[in-house]
Amino acid sequence: MYDHGTQGKPLLSVLLVLLLLLLFNSCSSTQQEDNMALMYTPTYKKLESAPLTLPTEAAGKTCEYELLGVEDFSAVIHAPTRGFLVGEIGTFPKEDEDPWVLGKSDGSQKYMQYYRTDPNIIPLNPGGWYEVSYRYKVLETPDEGFETILFSNTGAQQNNWVEQSIFITEPAGTEGVATMQAQLKQYSDYQLLMNVVSKGAIAVTEITIKDMATNAVVAYEDCKKYQHTHSLMLRGDGDFTIGKSTIPTGNASIVTTGWLKLWTNSSVVKLPKDTVILLEFDYKVLKNPKNLDQLGWVRIYSGTNTKLDRGAMAIPAYQVTEGHYTGAVKTGTEDDIYILEANFSGDVSVELTNFRVSRQITVPQSIEDSPAQKLKDxxxxxxxxxxxxxxxxxxxxxxxxxxxxxxxxxxxxxxxxxxxxxxxxxxxxxxxxxxxxxxxxxxxxxxxxxxxxxxxTHVTSRDGSLPQPQLHQLSNAEQAFIAGMSKSWYLTNAKGETINAQDGWSSIPMNVSAFCPYNEKGERYLDYWTRSAVDIHLADGSWDGLMLNDLLTRGSNLIPGISTKRKVDADYNLNKVKDETPLWITEMSTAASLTMLRSLREKVGNDELLISHQYLDSVIAPLVNGAFLxxxxxxxxxxxxxxxxxxxxxxxxxxxxxxxxxxxxxxxxxxxxxxxxxxxxxxxxxxxxxxxxxxxxxxxxxxxxxxxxxxxxxxxxxxxxxxxxxxxxxxxxxxxxxxxxxxxxxxxPLGEAEHLVTNQTEVFSLAKPVVLGDKGTKSKKIATVRNKDGESKQFLLEFDWRNLSTHTSQASIGLSSNNMWKGYYLMPSQVEGSSGHASIFITVEKNKDLITTLYVGRKGALEFSNLKIHQADAGVFRRDFEHGIVLVNATNEEKTISLSDIKGRLGRTNLRRIKGQLDPATNNGRPVSEAVTLKAHDALILLAD
Known part of the structure; x- marks a missing residue:
């Protein structure tokens, strides 16, 4: 179809027009603000009024707990002292009456180990001089002998052996004490090895390794250490005893005498993926000589890659004598073997009992059954x-x-x-x-x-001094959210540099526009955000909803020039050209916030609480439950x-x-x-x-x-x-x-707050609406009134406002007196169509003027109407409650409140002050039977009948 303006013109002109159109279309459509707005579909106006599709079933979540296992330490076995290990042909005793390690071989293989030390736990100094001794009983005559050596794998590979050893060849029935002193070579991996050379049986106990240089015993095994059985839900390692519990709720307890580690037996306790695992136990602090504020730590780790773990709450110690630990940690997002582990410091002695491991189960919950309903009452x-x-x-x-x-x-x-x-x-x-x-x-x-x-939401935080966190199934929630982001989602400038990226901690604005690229999963940032909000925080039912940080309906202040420049260097459309305007960014950001809220509401319905952060904003208010200021x-x-x-x-x-x-x-x-x-x-x-x-x-x-x-x-x-x-x-x-x-x-409360206003006189009324902005002037003096009274007075201003177009910054009312700035009021919203009513006041000194001026920013138009200014004695507020009254003097001058005004329309009785501790002068506990004087910008809470 041809445009009527080109009919009958020479072909050359037509071709020229077509070439210009082609050139125009080859450039970014964002060079024209109207075209840019069309690129973001739907607009915030459509999103405000579009119907919302909510789940038909309860979409909120709460949780219950299913017990997976209990350990009360009532079943115990003997176990090697920490640092000693039973070898292939060794047997550790099961009874106190038989404290001997048995080594027995049928001779089918030579030099079979029955007991040894772990060089990682019992290190021996290179070149050191050591004495080894133990008691022994020969149970079966050896055909060659029983050997005890100090062995270094490194030295053995170099055929460099310690010359000294113990070699027992006595017949069955022989008992004695074996001793040797040995000089080690310069290797760091020495360990004690006790072998049956061929065939025979021997029992040993009271194994002692002494450092001759210091005369200190570095290892001792008397076969009387205890450990709970591995057939139960927990495994353990460390220095401890088990006996009757002194904790009232316990049967038996572990008492640590050094370092201790307890972990779930993965063959008995299966911990499913993506599940909150709860650990509880009772404990008593017996010794804490270093005054540690933590007794130890708890974690979940991967059984297939032990480097992957996620820590739970540490075990408190500060000002604790007896306690109950309740901690939980979530398993990873992948199918794996997950193990729950508790570690206790070797610098404390603790009694422990009643270990309980449970898993959290999610159950549906409607908002009617949520604790949030109690907030109203x-x-x-x-x-x-x-x-x-x-x-x-x-x-x-x-x-x-x-x-x-x-x-x-x-x-x-x-x-x-x-x-x-x-x-x-x-x-x-x-x-x-x-x-x-x-x-x-x-x-x-x-x-x-x-x-x-x-x-x-619109902004993410990261530490620029650290590398991008590597996502794995046990990353914490903060790391997982950041690491799961595509770097292409960070907002960049026309040079491709991430906006506001610092060497240290940085707040990075995200590309929340429709131009945001897709990642390998076919998600843009807003898609990823919605999925993460549910998966990371809401799906398991631990919480009642979310507080959404920086849910913007204006351009981010992290973008340089967002309130003052005609165009800013924020490359949302990824064309490497500085062509975005603050107006478009404001409307796009508003649409993005509405999209985020709508997509989340369509997942969770009204059954999860969502509140905004930092702003009171009428545009997003219908989709949230409130705000944090x-x-x-x-x-x-x-x-x-x-x-x-x-x-x-x-x-x-x-x-x-x-x-x-x-x-x-x-x-x-x-x-x-x-x-x-x-x-x-x-x-x-x-x-x-x-x-x-x-x-x-x-x-x-x-x-x-x-x-x-x-x-x-x-x-x-x-x-x-x-x-x-x-x-x-x-x-x-x-x-x-x-x-x-x-x-x-x-x-x-027995009613709403009351503003105590007396001697009120209207001194100004705006005859017709004032329109300000866009191509016109950016400020306009609206009214000048004068306090002709002999003392200072409050001036009350009431007015309506409406945004005729979107603003690059908040429109405002400025108040001044005798060329001195006195205060201001910011219109809460910047986007077109927003409107509101406001009521403010200010104190004006005697014989001084009050000048009211309207301001708008670089772009945007505002209609300002129905301004009325009253002169009065005002600024004092009160509110009645069932058992008391609140009084507020919100002015810059002292105010005396009469007893009649304190009692109010309800005629409150038995007025008295709180008896306080931090401020006993104000809160002195005394009856109130006369007028009260409040200092400037001060308040008072009274008890009353």
């Missing part, structure tokens, strides 16, 4: 935790954030604190493979706890200075929260992390809260009580151990505590 204060490291690392030194001369706390104490949370999010990926028993341990302390590991109080303080409080940032958070909570899937929840503010360096040794922490926490904690969120305060970040301030846990006597009896002491 969780009493207040609601506690959450953002826990990004492994518990044993945090207990030791806060994973580097709480370093000290001793471990920070015991492992049990850390998990006791963690279990006081209603929900824990952001758990390290390694929990899914190396410590899935954390789920079992924490639920034993708190059956209703909800647990969500973290999973990366990292350091949600961070933006409240200018330059992280606790004295520079930004009222607009605080009120903007509360406004956004109220808007967003209506959009999430049921059951919905948010986790709010309060943190300390570090304007300079982040500390590496912070173990206790200081006065600044107490004040920062009180405001953040009280703010969380105005919402339905689950709150925590970290001394540093997600590596910090849970810490409890006065207001978090309170017992029935009104005294702060850190025990589970203090959870939920306020009960349920």
């Amino acid at each position: 969780a009493p207040y204060p609601r506690l959450g935790n953002f826990f990004t490291s492994m518990a044993e690392w945090v207990a030791r030194d806060g994973s580097g954030s709480a370093q000290g001369d001793t471990p920070w706390m015991s492992f049990d104490e850390l998990e006791r604190r963690l279990a006081l949370s209603d929900v824990v999010v952001g758990m390290h990926a390694m929990y899914s493979t190396n410590d899935p028993a954390a789920s079992l341990r924490l639920r034993a302390l708190n059956p209703n706890i909800v647990l969500l590991p973290a999973f990366e 990292i350091s949600f109080n961070w933006s409240w303080y200018e330059q992280q200075d606790p004295e520079k409080f930004l009222e607009t940032q605080w009120s903007g958070f509360l406004s956004d929260y109220q808007q967003m909570r209506k959009l999430y899937r049921d059951p919905s929840f948010m986790v709010l992390q309060g943190t300390a503010q570090f304007p300079e360096e982040v500390p590496e040794n912070k173990r206790e809260a200081d006065e600044v922490d107490i004040e920062l926490n009180r405001l953040a904690f009280a703010t969380a009580l105005l919402t339905d969120g689950f709150y925590e305060y970290d001394l540093v970040d997600g590596r910090s151990a849970p810490i409890f301030f006065d207001e978090m846990l309170v017992d029935k006597q009104g005294i702060s505590t850190d025990s589970i009896e203090g959870k939920g002491y306020l009960g349920m």
Whole structure:
């Protein structure tokens, strides 16, 4: 079909047009933004409204356990001392009454070994001078003799032998003591060999090897060591005794006297692939002279390639006298012989009993039966935790954030604190493979706890100083996810260089676009991501869902110039040309996030919890159950200075929260992390809260009580151990505590949060909507109002906004007074079609102006409407609970709250302060019978009837 514009023109012109079209089409279609958008199908707008196909059956998972074997050490046998081995014709005694090793040969072969040492365990010094002695009984007259030598395989190959030996030729019935002293040659592989030269039988005991240079006994065998029988589920090696247990739950116990290793007998206990294997045992620490914080370690390894292994949680020792170990580790992804092994240090002495090995079985679970349902009815204060490291690392030194001369706390104490949370999010990926028993341990302390590991989405992390991890069936979850990625999935620039790749730890953006290449399995990154989310974290039922890190609906900040450049060097389309625009990247990233969520929902339905991380975002909200807000109080303080409080940032958070909570899937929840503010360096040794922490926490904690969120305060970040301030846990006597009896002491809310506003006067109303952006100006002064009162006042701003086109950066409202910047509000979404309502406030000094200015970025258009500004006495909030009240002063000035306002519309009685420990001046336990004055940006929790 011809275009009407070319009809009747000369052929040459037509050919010229065709050549130009051909040249245009040979170039990347991404040179035109509209064409680029068409290359990503479907668009985020279609994905927002497209129907979702969910599983018809319950797609969630929980787990049960099937016992594979029990070892109580009630059956025992004699066994050689560590370092001694029974030879081909040797027999080790079975009874205490007969402590003799027997060597017997029929003479069919010469120089047959009946007992020897292992040179790897009992090394003898090259050139050393040693004495060997033992008691013997000749049981059958030899036809040639019984030989004992110090043998080096290396020396034998060079025909260089130790001259000295023991050679016994006496007849049957002879008893005695044999002794020799021998000078070794310069070889390092000497061992003691005891042979029957031809025919005959001999019994030996009390074998002693003494180093004559030091007069020290380096090996001794009296045939009285014990070992549990190999016919049971466990095998073992090391230095130990077995006897009656002193542990109340035990029958018999192993007591270690040195190094000990126990492992499952693979002929008796079959460990299937891709299965969580649970190990439990009781133990008592008898000696720990070096104050080790770990008694030993547990691992799964491959029986066909012992170099492949996966470690479980170490065995805790710090502040432990008696304990119960519950650890688990997942077997590999391939058919193999898997062996579970526990190792105990030779520097401790431990009593052990009641070894139980079980396998985890996955069972279906609908969201109606999930612990998540309990979150809706969780009493207040609601506690959450953002826990990004492994518990044993945090207990030791806060994973580097709480370093000290001793471990920070015991492992049990850390998990006791963690279990006081209603929900824990952001758990390290390694929990899914190396410590899935954390789920079992924490639920034993708190059956209703909800647990969500973290999973990366648009960005992956790697250490550039290390080689790409090699994927094998026992890689941990973090390694397996990274190693399973194709390097071609990393986002590169036009030169093919990976974006943001550093020599050390790096956050690497992924190519989440439809241009991402396929790997050898026919998967692109988004396909691989969905499969990995299920296979690595959700399939076995250990957890309640996932927290999805950096689920972006904007361009990644790791891309240079993403908010300011017309085109950026992020080669999504792999054409080696710098032709991607921030607008396209924003819309494509939004579509990718929606694709990820939709594909995961189609696998797990609504039966697994999915929450986003870091942002409140209305575009993805309908597909998730909520959000985690990292350091949600961070933006409240200018330059992280606790004295520079930004009222607009605080009120903007509360406004956004109220808007967003209506959009999430049921059951919905948010986790709010309060943190300390570090304007300079982040500390590496912070173990206790200081006065600044107490004040920062009180405001953040009280703010969380105005919402339905689950709150925590970290001394540093997600590596910090849970810490409890006065207001978090309170017992029935009104005294702060850190025990589970203090959870939920306020009960349920009796209504929504109230903003106490008086003397309110409208001072500005926007007559018609303002449209700003794209080809027009990038900023516009919207309103100027003046505080004509004789004292400072709060100005309340309410407005609506709508994105007419996608923005390269967030549109914002800026507030200033007398040429001084006072605060701002960021529109939560950048993509076209998003809209919202906001309510913020700011304090303006007497006789000062307040100027409201609207800003947009390089690209994007916004409609701003319905702005109303009121002058008032405001900024104080309250909320009633069954057993108390929260009061918040969110302004930069001191506020006095009348007794009438404290009591509220419900006329609360028996008002009293908590009796605290960290801040007894504020929380003094006294009755409240008059007005209360709150400092600037401060709060107070009262008990009440």
